[in-house]
Amino acid sequence: MAKCQFKEQYKDLEKNLMVDFYCDEAELLASGLCIFHDKYYLEDKAHIDEHSAKIRQKLQHLIKDAVYNKKPLFCIGFHLLDFDISKIGIDKVFTIPVYFSHAIFFGETSFFGAQFKGEASFYSATFYGETGFAEATFNKRTDFDSAVFHKETGFTATHFHGNISFSNTIFKENSIFIFAHLSECYGDTDLDNTAFHGETDFSEATFHGNTDFSSTTFHKKATFNHTTFIKKVYFFQTNFLNLTYFSGKFTTDTDFYKAYFENKEKVVFDIDNMHHVSFINTDIVGIRFSDNAIWGEEAKDRFRILDERRLEDIYKKEIDEEENDEDKNDEEEEDNDKAWRMQVFNLGSIVAEYRNLRENYEYRRRY
Secondary structure: OOOOOOEEEEEEOOOOEEEEEEOOOOOOOOOOOOOOOOOOHHHOHHHHHHHHHHHHHHHHHHHHHHHHOOOOEEOOOOEEEOOEHHHOOOOOEEOOOEEOOOOEEEOOEEOOOOEEOOOEEOOOOEEOOOEEOOOOEEOOOEEOOOOEEOOOEEOOOOEEOOOEEOOOOEEOOOEEOOOOEEOOOOOOEEOOOOEEOOOEEOOOOEEOOOEEOOOOEEOOOEEEEEEEEOOOEEOOOOEEOOOEEEEEEEOOOEEOOOOEEOOHHHEEEOOOEOOOEEOOOOOOOOOEEOOOOEOOOOHHHOOOOHHHHHHHHHHHHHHHHHHHOOOOOHHHHHHHHHHHHOOOOOHHHHHHHHHHHHHHHHHHOOO
């Protein structure tokens, strides 16, 4: 029996590798595709209600079958219109891995309050209407890599318990992560190479694992009001092109390495405890810091920045290694020398960072 001709690769989150997907739907249209994969099926305006109802009914059957038989749900490459999890009839709970990779969501999309107990993939999915994942819970690994959100998107009070990735994701309008908890129980949060074209709000959000914003661009207002970062944070070559506001807490090392702040007059770090923060190779002149900012670990050395302490630790480690192991062979010495050269920070860059900080204070007349 002939089956749908659709095929695509998807990322298997359990095996952590790319796998070929072949649609096994046997009820075909003239195109040789099923109703989920024929892009013209939902474009038939004369029968739009009938077609969308048929897709919804068939999707409901697929979901219930997957849940009942405890097998992964594959909605890869599906075309869906006005998807609302509350209308599926499964109490908003997915007990099995869910794959919406390459899916195209037309109209409004709502996963409000959904519970994903298995892995969840929205890899390379496209959302054309307003999209909401508010108060949803993702228990395991979650993947939004390369997804595109065309309208406002909400992750308000969403809980991601495991690894969560938004790498290479595009938010074309506002994105809201207020009260969100990311990598709450284990794992890390990847937001590298992400493009935020609208305003972005992480107010009251908590990042529990290591967090990576490397090479990400915030085109409009970026708000991190009362945001908490519990583990390491990387803002390597991150671009802040508009108003940027940070308050809350950096609990451990936070690196703004070669970060770019285009409108420094509109950048505010309203945080007193800055002793975990590095701005090495970043121009910070003109940025507003708290009047009570402390850069050192103690008040008595409030202006002794993180990178000076890092360099001091490296020197101490080198001395200890030399004292404890004077018989290193040439190969080991060469490796150590290479590792030393690869260090991001050195004396020259730290002096430049202090110069930047001093010029900032002079600029703000707060020295």
